[in-house]
Amino acid sequence: MNIQDTLDKAIKDGLQEIYNVAIENVEFQATRKDFEGDITVVVFPFLRVIKGNPVEIGTKLGTYLTESVPEITKFNVVKGFLNLVLSDSYFLRNFKNIYQIENFGIIDAKPNEKSVMVEYSSPNTNKPLHLGHIRNNLLGYSVAEIIKASGKKVYKTQIINDRGIHICKSMLAWQKWGNSETPESTSKKGDKLVGDYYVKFDQEYKKEILDLVAKGFTEDEAKKQAPLLLEAQQMLQKWEAGDSDVVDLWKTMNQWVYDGFEQTYKDLGVDFDKNYYESNTYLLGKDIVSEGLEKGIFFKKEDGSVWIDLTDEGLDEKIVLRSDGTAVYMTQDIGTAIQRIKDYPDVGGLVYTVGNEQDYHFKVLFLILKKLGFDWAKNLYHLSYGMVDLPSGKMKSREGTVVDADDLLLDMTNTAREISEELGKLEGYTDGEKEILFKTIGLGALKYHILKVDPKKRILFDPKESIDFQGNTGPFIQYAYARIQSILRKADFNYDDLSIIPSNLDLEDKEKSVLKQLALFPEIVQQAANNYSPAVIANYTYDLVKEYNSFYQSIPILAADDDKKKMFRVQLSKKVAVVIKGAFGLLGIEVPERM
Known part of the structure; x- marks a missing residue:
């Protein structure tokens, strides 16, 4: 008890x-x-x-x-x-229990309990991942790890948006201006190469609009009648009809993008258990819409389009199938959700990590799935998050003004290198060890800076501000962990023997403060899981480090004049480090053994 x-x-x-x-x-x-x-x-x-x-x-x-x-x-x-x-004896007794628990605060999956599927990333195959995708991936991956640590089985998944007019725009631009170049011939990552042609399409499309406006068209007419757009629409129709040349080009260019994504995911430290592709799931969605139409859940308008009326629920009418029979995003999402439950029957809930501009979309999706009679629909959750802004302003993919994910990861490593070299704490490191450390610090700074903020809040991201060895930052916490490792290396005795610590040992107030913060970790994990919020973990870890640093700066550890107190303080330090590493692991952040 x-x-x-x-x-x-x-x-x-x-x-x-x-x-x-x-x-x-x-x-x-x-x-x-x-x-x-x-x-x-x-x-x-x-x-x-x-x-x-x-x-x-x-x-x-x-x-x-x-x-x-x-x-x-x-x-x-x-x-x-x-x-x-x-009493001090209560704190000591409680600490001895905590010390002996290897994965303190983290629970194994409970048998016979429904699992949870977490969707994140879900990119389009017409451009590389950017800063917005980074927040999405970090949130989704971390929430999945936190839910897993709270005692549930978790599946990580993404839906790859690999079809539609935006994909055809990149394909058409490559056909016209690509000169058959490939990732190999250009030494460029495939997702970046395809993204360049998405930007190229937009540039040429805008020129055509200006030409048509100069010939007397209105701007709206010009946008609809521009030859490039009409060609892209024709390409989409050919794709949906199964034209072999178009489908082959689509497969080739998409594979370039998948290979590029895989490298970015690896560098970012995220993974997936299962990938779904819109090109497959939208067909299932169309079948479900047909069934729902027969049951009266959907209705058909005069032009042949299919809708659902949600006005009684305070929403509006929502289209689920166009008049020409083609699918919309809602069709695909209905199909994907159902396919996932078929593939993983033990899944009791789905968490969708998607930006807050899609809040309405998910209200409609969840309601449609409930009306279709799926019991699991009551356990769907939209992990809605705010956008990431930069000091320079909003990002636009079509104009090529996004902050590329790969470039940002490299920039974070370089910034970590500059700051670490300025601080001059790299004696004894080989060049290889330095590079690993710079990447660990840079990536940790990025992840922590994004994850410490409540998901619902918008972020203004400044890379240099995130790499600071003081304050509520990843490097500050990483440094505290490395400092404890230094203490443990210097401790020339067996500090794991709990029997040496007497139950009547007098505790300092700062020791008790650390013990109280340490004991909160299991509760914090559950709280973070219930709220789908890595920020709960991040800020708890910062508070733990602050308490530990206050203890470290005020009370001698290895220089304690009493062997029993020295033993206890080293044990306390070790357990704090274990919890820091465990907490940061839930955020996808590594901790260096020395800094």
């Missing part, structure tokens, strides 16, 4: 004995730093059944608890808050 359960029972027994009342719930919170105490009981809710002054009630209850609960040594009451001080 943990201390909160022990106190819960003791408080209920105490109020029964003192006031002859039964209390259903007891509210606890961490004691505020400006008051003495380790755990606080909120007295105000008791006033519903006990008439009296909250300070008086708290005082009587505090007296009862100090007499009946061995872990409570003293108390104080501030207004309606009863602050309880826990």
